[in-house]
Structures are given as structure tokens and as C-alpha cells.
Amino acid sequence: MNLTVKDKILISTFAALTAIGAFIRIPVPYVPFTMQFFFCSISAIILGAKKGALSQLLYVLIGLIGIPVFTRGGGPQYIFQPTFGYLIGLILSSYIIGKVISKKKNSFKNVFLANIIGVIVIYLIGVPYFYFINKYYLGANISISFAIYYGFLLTIPGDIVKVLITSLVGVRLTSSLNHEIVA
Known part of the structure; x- marks a missing residue:
């Protein structure tokens, strides 16, 4: 993939925004609630699948x-x-969100669906990683149900709010930029 100077600047900007999002957080036990997903998703919506990832x-x-x-x-x-598994999930999530959106009309419904899929991808990577590192590396006596509860279920209400806000902002941004989403 050939990247223009503009592409490199935008990619770097979204990397920096995601870093800032790590520090906009609400402390909850075990897995902090941050704004990283917001910037991950917006990067996919604006830059497309490959550049967002x-x-x-x-x-x-x-x-x-x-x-x-x-x-x-x-x-x-x-x-x-x-x-750390959630961070790995951000990469794949951004790619998948960009791909899903590129195949559909840029509507709230489609962006919302893409974001839901993106959040699921993050959890499919993050929760098992959370479990395995805690159990086998740190030696914590945790069960899979503990990992699912603290690594996923506890965050669902906040994630629904994040997905709604991200979808609204994403659709608004792309229409404001009069920008066709390209993956």
C-alpha cells in the first residue's frame, strides 16, 4: 500500500488520539473503561479498513x-x-469496522452494526487473553466465568453508550466531510 504524506499524518493523528483515549477513563475493576474504542472506530470510519487498522x-x-x-x-x-489482548483487538476491530462500512451505505444503522461487530471482535480477543494471562502467567485463581464477567459483561452498558455515540459522531463526521468511505 502506497501511503501519501496526508495518509501518514492522518494515521499518526489517530494513533495519538487513541493514546489520549487511553487516559480518558472510568476506573472499573480489572478492565478499565476508556475512550480507545471511540478513536479506533472513528479511524476506521474516516480512514477506511487498512489505514484505520x-x-x-x-x-x-x-x-x-x-x-x-x-x-x-x-x-x-x-x-x-x-x-493487552484488548489492544490487539483494537487493530482487528478497526479493520473490520472499516470493511463492514465500506460494503454498506453510510447510515447510522450500518455504522452502528459495524461498531457492534467491532466491539465483539475486541472481546473475542481480549477476554481469552485476559483469562490466560491471569491464570497461567500471573497464577491468579480465576475461572472463565470470572473473566467473562469482569472482562466483558461488566462493560456492556458502557459499551452500548460508546457504540451509540461513536456511530452518531462517525456518521456526522463523514457527512460533514462529504467523504465517501473507502476501505
Whole structure:
């Protein structure tokens, strides 16, 4: 993929916005409630699948090289944090949101559906990672039901609100920019 200077600036901007989103948070037990998904989704809506995913990959790589852009710092050791799976999920989520939207009309319903799918993708990666790191790396005596409750069920109400807001903002932004979404 050939990236223009404009593409590189936008990808970097969304990586930075996602980093900022990590620090806009509501503390809940085990998995913090942040605004990272908001910027992950908006990157996919505006940049498309590939460039949106690149912005999230850049965000994760910046954190892994040691810049403290994650909710609990940064560095290569962060892969051993129970919540790192959610960060991996952001990359795939952004790609899938962009793909789903590119195949449908830019309407609230379609963007909402894409965002729901994106959140599900994050949890499909994040919850098992949360469980395995806690259980087998940290030696915590947790069950799968514990991981599902704290890593998923507890956050559903907030995620529904985030998906609604993100969908409204995403549709508004694309129509304001008079922008055709391209994946």
C-alpha cells in the first residue's frame, strides 16, 4: 500500500488520539473503561479498513517500544498485562469496522452494526487473553466465568453508550466531510 504524506499524518493523528483515549477513563475493576474504542472506530470510519487498522497498529507499537501510551504505561513487557489482548483487538476491530462500512451505505444503522461487530471482535480477543494471562502467567485463581464477567459483561452498558455515540459522531463526521468511505 502506497501511503501519501496526508495518509501518514492522518494515521499518526489517530494513533495519538487513541493514546489520549487511553487516559480518558472510568476506573472499573480489572478492565478499565476508556475512550480507545471511540478513536479506533472513528479511524476506521474516516480512514477506511487498512489505514484505520494501521493507525491502531502504530498506537500499539508505540506503546510496546516503551512510550507510556497505554492505561498502565508501556514497554515490551506490556504483553504480559491481562488487558493487552484488548489492544490487539483494537487493530482487528478497526479493520473490520472499516470493511463492514465500506460494503454498506453510510447510515447510522450500518455504522452502528459495524461498531457492534467491532466491539465483539475486541472481546473475542481480549477476554481469552485476559483469562490466560491471569491464570497461567500471573497464577491468579480465576475461572472463565470470572473473566467473562469482569472482562466483558461488566462493560456492556458502557459499551452500548460508546457504540451509540461513536456511530452518531462517525456518521456526522463523514457527512460533514462529504467523504465517501473507502476501505
